[in-house]
Amino acid sequence: MASFRYKTFGYAAPSAGARLQPFSFERRALRPNDVAMEILYAGVCHSDLHWARNDWGWSNYPVVPGHEIVGRVIAVGPEVTRFKAGDHVAVGCMADSCQHCDQCRKGEEQLCREGNTMTYGGLDRITQEMTHGGYSKHVVVRQEFVLRVPDGLDLSRAAPLLCAGITTYSPLRTWGIGPGSRVGVIGLGGLGHMAVKLAAGLGAQVTVMSRTPDKKADALALGADRLLVSTDLDAMAQAANGFDLIIDTVPNKHDLNPYLPLLDVDGTLVIVGQVGPLDEMSSVPLLLGRRRVAGSPIGGIAQTQELLDFCARKNILPETETIRMDEINEAFERMERSDVRYRFVIDMASLTEPAEATL
Structure with missing residues (x-):
């Protein structure tokens, strides 16, 4: 020694x-x-x-x-x-x-x-x-x-x-993601692209959520099934109740309210990106849909x-x-x-x- x-x-x-x-x-x-x-x-x-x-x-x-x-x-x-x-x-x-x-x-x-x-x-x-x-x-x-x-x-x-890998893999495993699961990924950066690859690798149906349609080709190439434009109110309304788990990889203060109605009953939005404050959040979609907001480290x-x-x-x-x-x-x-x-x-x-x- x-x-x-x-x-x-x-x-x-x-x-x-x-x-x-x-x-x-x-x-x-x-x-x-x-x-x-x-x-x-x-x-x-x-x-x-x-x-x-x-x-x-x-x-x-x-x-x-x-x-x-x-x-x-x-x-x-x-x-x-x-x-x-x-x-x-x-x-x-x-x-x-x-x-x-x-x-x-x-x-x-x-x-x-x-x-x-x-x-x-x-x-x-x-x-x-x-x-x-x-x-x-x-x-x-x-x-x-x-x-x-x-x-x-x-x-x-x-x-x-x-x-980046374990930060996104851990919530996928914690919330039991596998074949047939419906996973949304907010953001397509270092964390987000790993969330897409890993969720797809586990057999989930994967949707990337982005403010513009510009990242659609990248999202599909990484293994996502589709891209949901979060500023398209009609598309967001049609996607209501459509996800078991949403992984939020955005690394700065932002608004969670548009994403909460996308969760199905007992669905979870898990924060893995932002360390610090978020915009004010309404409890209404949480109460009415028995939805959850959670955090997850590595x-x-x-x-x-x-x-x-x-x-x-x-x-x-x-x-x-x-x-x-x-x-x-x-x-x-x-x-x-x-x-x-x-x-x-x-x-x-x-x-x-x-x-x-x-x-």
Whole structure:
């Protein structure tokens, strides 16, 4: 077992609103149940942008973003039984949790009663050091939070499954979506396009909801059965009571009222995009139709492994654009303009070591 700290390097946000820049830092020495990996690919999530700019008001700095991580094992602690050097592995939004509360014991670590340790911007449960994410060359994570990348899954495209994928797969599984289910997806960005692919892969009838008809061809190509224009009042009226589940992927404040009548009795609209306030909502369609509005974070580790295995079997992958590490600031700007179809992935082979950093 390595007893030394890993000197590594990446890109960090030094302060709110600042451009990401090269950053040298250390990873912890391997604990008995730790896995050290070289990062091969890192997905770029909208959460990374929000955190870098402190949009939610709880960011800490400097921070290395990135919680969609695909890599190769380079070392393991003596108690690690699940992985060995050379294995292709992945890490998502969590790096640790208490492991003993009721939620952790049933595989819902994302709902840990003590709070899970985020892959970046969190605090190590033992040292209280701030965690740093996947925009870096190496990462060290306890084996319980390391996922196996199935053979046949394209490593260069798989990273967004670790956040965008599980964020949309989890509600599909929670609400029992399968053949014959009627699923609506609001928005066709990074989250939305994964919701479409996964719902279709589960056998559901899938409808994309968009303010304009411009995305119809894209929606159908991704596996949707149709596109519903939310500004077309006649079309929306005809679609009333037509959905068992609506996944709302819109990442900013918006109005839910037009979508609530689309739910059938006992139908659910689940919010996975916006973190924060929404427009005022009427309870009338909820009361009269026994409908629900819910929220859903990511899934637990077992469910995330289930997702990776499912995607390998079904050959479901995100639509991605590969970028170099030094293009991250431009990628953030493009992401703000919705100028990506549909996720950026950083090829970490492009990350060059600063002169002062050594491993």
